[in-house]
Amino acid sequence: MFNEDHARQTLEAAHAAWSRGDLDGILFAYTDDLVYWSNTGGSDGGPLKIVGKAAFGAFLRTVLEVAESVSVLEYFRYADNVARARVECYIRHRQTGHVLTASYRKVVTYRDNKIARVDAFHDAAKMDTFWRLIAGETVAPSVACD
Numbered sequence: 193m194f195n196e197d198h199a200r201q202t203l204e205a206a207h208a209a210w211s212r213g214d215l216d217g218i219l220f221a222y223t224d225d226l227v228y229w230s231n232t233g234g235s236d237g238g239p240l241k242i243v244g245k246a247a248f249g250a251f252l253r254t255v256l257e258v259a260e261s262v263s264v265l266e267y268f269r270y271a272d273n274v275a276r277a278r279v280e281c282y283i284r285h286r287q288t289g290h291v292l293t294a295s296y297r298k299v300v301t302y303r304d305n306k307i308a309r310v311d312a313f314h315d316a317a318k319m320d321t322f323w324r325l326i327a328g329e330t331v332a333p334s335v336a337c338d
Contacts (some may be wrong), residue, residue, distance in 0.1 A: 194305050196270040202307060203300060205279060206266055210252075211262040219249050223308045232316035258326075259283050266295065285326045290334040292322040 202221050209217025224245045233240035242248050254263070260283075267278035277298045284291045294315055301309035 194273075194302065196268075198305065199273075199275050199300075199302055200265070200268050202302070202305070203268070203298075205273065205308065207263045207265060209280065211264075213256050213260065215238050215249060215253060217255060218252060219245055220309050222248065223303060225288045225304045226307065227309045228312070229310070230312040230314060232314050233320050237320055258287070259285050273302045276301070282324070288326050290322065292318070294318055 204223035206218050209220070210214075218239055224244070226245050226248055227249075228240075228242040228248050231329060233237070235328045242251055263279050263281040265277050266280050267276075269276050275298075277300060278297060280295050282291065282293050295314040296315070299311040299313075300307055312313075314329050
């Protein structure tokens with residue numbers, strides 16, 4: 193039976209694979225029809241929505257190619273096939289060496305012992321500043337990035 197321990201292990205395994213740069217290990221935790229939503233990351237700077245494991249894998253591959261990252265669960269609660277988690281993360285851009293440290297919230301929905309939906313809530317201004325900084329764009333000096 194799928195329970196809180198199994199749900200946590202599934203999410204922790206996905207984050208451990210992310211930290212190793214193991215794309216196949218990450219994707220193993222997700223259903224084929226995964227829906228990933230984030231409050232930031234869209235091409236217009238707004239929300240990002242990705243549908244399907246293949247599209248999610250392509251998105252993650254682009255990040256893994258330019259950055260190394262470590263993420264771990266700090267908080268996890270599970271009920272009725274939905275988990276609420278807080279994640280601590282570290283991202284270092286390989287070329288520039290710029291680093292982002294942050295925490296974010298996740299709402300994770302499970303189906304068939306896998307992750308079927310992720311809603312991720314990041315500090316949008318901080319994420320936007322980091323990615324603009326590594327792209328060489330000018331950012332306001334009052335906005336700090338760790």
